[in-house]
Amino acid sequence: MQSRTLFGSYYPVVSIVHKLNPIIKLINFLICIITLILTNNLYINIFMFILTIIMMFLSYVPIRFYFKTFYFLRYIYLIIVFVCYYLNINLTDTLVYILKLITIIEYLKIFSYTTSPSETIYAIEKTLSPFNFLYLPLNKIAIKINNILRYIPNLETSKQKILKSLSSRGLDYYHTNIIKKIYITLKIRKNLFLVNKDKNKEIYLCSKYRLYNAKKYRTNYRTNKIGFYDIVFITFHLLIIISYIKIRGIL
Amino acid sequence: MEIKFDRVSLVINPYTPLEKTILNSVSFEIKETGIYSFLGKSNSGKTAIGELINALISPTNGKVYIGKFINDGRKIRKINRLRLSAGYVFKNPYDMFIESTVRKEIECGMKYFKYKLKDKNFRAKDALKLVGLDETFLNMNPRKLNLRDAKKVAIACILIFNPEIIILDEPTIGLNNKDKTDLERLLKLLKNRYGKTIIILSKDTNFCFKTSDYFYLMEKTRIITHGDKTLLKDEEILKAIGLEVPHIVKFSNEVRRQGHKLHDYINILDLIKGVYRDAK
Numbered sequence: 001m002q003s004r005t006l007f008g009s010y011y012p013v014v015s016i017v018h019k020l021n022p023i024i025k026l027i028n029f030l031i032c033i034i035t036l037i038l039t040n041n042l043y044i045n046i047f048m049f050i051l052t053i054i055m056m057f058l059s060y061v062p063i064r065f066y067f068k069t070f071y072f073l074r075y076i077y078l079i080i081v082f083v084c085y086y087l088n089i090n091l092t093d094t095l096v097y098i099l100k101l102i103t104i105i106e107y108l109k110i111f112s113y114t115t116s117p118s119e120t121i122y123a124i125e126k127t128l129s130p131f132n133f134l135y136l137p138l139n140k141i142a143i144k145i146n147n148i149l150r151y152i153p154n155l156e157t158s159k160q161k162i163l164k165s166l167s168s169r170g171l172d173y174y175h176t177n178i179i180k181k182i183y184i185t186l187k188i189r190k191n192l193f194l195v196n197k198d199k200n201k202e203i204y205l206c207s208k209y210r211l212y213n214a215k216k217y218r219t220n221y222r223t224n225k226i227g228f229y230d231i232v233f234i235t236f237h238l239l240i241i242i243s244y245i246k247i248r249g250i251l
Numbered sequence: 252m253e254i255k256f257d258r259v260s261l262v263i264n265p266y267t268p269l270e271k272t273i274l275n276s277v278s279f280e281i282k283e284t285g286i287y288s289f290l291g292k293s294n295s296g297k298t299a300i301g302e303l304i305n306a307l308i309s310p311t312n313g314k315v316y317i318g319k320f321i322n323d324g325r326k327i328r329k330i331n332r333l334r335l336s337a338g339y340v341f342k343n344p345y346d347m348f349i350e351s352t353v354r355k356e357i358e359c360g361m362k363y364f365k366y367k368l369k370d371k372n373f374r375a376k377d378a379l380k381l382v383g384l385d386e387t388f389l390n391m392n393p394r395k396l397n398l399r400d401a402k403k404v405a406i407a408c409i410l411i412f413n414p415e416i417i418i419l420d421e422p423t424i425g426l427n428n429k430d431k432t433d434l435e436r437l438l439k440l441l442k443n444r445y446g447k448t449i450i451i452l453s454k455d456t457n458f459c460f461k462t463s464d465y466f467y468l469m470e471k472t473r474i475i476t477h478g479d480k481t482l483l484k485d486e487e488i489l490k491a492i493g494l495e496v497p498h499i500v501k502f503s504n505e506v507r508r509q510g511h512k513l514h515d516y517i518n519i520l521d522l523i524k525g526v527y528r529d530a531k
Binding site for chain 2: 011012013060062158161162164165166167168169170171172175187188191194195
């Protein structure tokens with residue numbers, strides 16, 4: 001009965017961003033992260049930030065879903081501002097750091113909202129395929145990465161249930177002060193991980209009984225073709241790399 | 252304690268493509284003590300009714316009156332008093348358990364509702380006895396109990412703080428026939444001796460037919476009809492909703508269709524006696 005505004009859960013609607021090729025989406029995401037980590041240029045950061053906002057609107061996922069994450073992390077942004085102020089870092093750099101953080105987090109949210117679990121596995125597998133010559137268990141790695149990404153929503157679902165049951169027995173999380181909230185969080189911590197451990201065990205057993213073999217390569221029915229919008233989006237991302245190279249004067 | 256639903260609607264994820272209506276303008280009133288059953292298929296909105304009474308969720312539209320409390324989306328003052336008077340047993344008992352032993356788990360409610368009693372220990376044993384478990388369970392880990400015992404412990408967790416209203420969400424899942432009979436006996440005891448209002452949210456028509464006094468039939472987020480035991484004797488309504496017709500009703504109707512006379516029975520043993528008597 002809980003609303004679907006959790007971090008990392010897939011939001012099933014038809015949109016331009018949903019229709020993008022998952023491999024291209026993942027490559028775009030990697031480009032975004034790498035360039036933002038490497039550069040401290042304000043214009044590149046603003047450009048990336050605007051591109052992220054455009055993608056947010058094109059994904060047809062309600063903006064308040066994205067805003068919730070921003071609101072949730074408000075204290076972290078405030079801490080960054082205070083630290084920068086304390087270390088005498090100028091205003092432009094402070095803005096760059098905050099923009100970086102917001103862009104990466106919101107981009108990750110766009111990726112998780114618009115890419116289904118099976119598409120994510122497919123994308124990770126294909127993106128890592130150049131490392132095939134090393135005989136790495138890529139399927140296993142892809143599934144593990146995906147499980148890590150989807151672990152947080154699972155944890156959140158269990159948490160909601162436990163909080164509800166605690167509320168019904170007199171320990172209401174939503175109508176108490178911060179000290180009691182900390183007490184409740186510490187109290188449910190152990191149980192929460194135990195519930196999730198049981199769930200993961202069940203998933204593992206289910207896949208085992210369905211003769212799932214992680215070592216074997218799986219066939220894929222999906223034909224992820226590269227379309228017009230894929231080219232448009234990757235062009236924008238390549239523009240960022242080119243601008244970065246030009247600013248650094250590498251070429 | 253009176254319960255009144257006044258055109259209550261509940262929608263999750265409103266104004267998004269994932270919008271889902273859970274309850275659609277539901278109205279009913281429970282005034283007297285007794286056992287009330289809400290019967291319906293999955294996704295008919297039964298659990299939402301229980302959670303609304305316990306103020307675990309708030310309605311999108313309409314008001315829920317629980318005694319002097321009103322759940323209408325605004326903040327409820329002294330919400331714990333409401334929850335103290337309306338105990339809610341969850342569908343999955345393992346969601347409820349947070350302590351390491353059954354004793355601590357049962358006393359958990361008393362601790363957080365700030366119950367000032369010296370004989371907590373005695374009370375925990377008493378609650379366990381009521382649900383048909385012995386003292387050996389007190390030091391066990393509730394997470395390692397099987398579903399049948401866990402369900403019973405979950406009921407004991409609620410019984411310990413003596414609520415006026417007891418809401419049971421799918422109480423018969425995982426219970427065998429003997430446990431069901433014990434539960435039936437317990438519910439009747441709670442109703443007759445202690446004057447409790449018991450609300451059962453279930454699909455199990457056989458169990459509810461034996462225990463409940465009044466029925467609400469639900470389908471697709473609405474309450475279609477309500478009435479006493481005669482309601483469950485109508486096979487057509489039950490089949491239309493997708494619920495199982497109680498075995499006794501099925502048998503009695505079949506016998507009557509064959510042209511024999513048979514009185515109405517609730518218990519299978521009484522039915523056998525009746526058939527034997529009529530055959531004579």
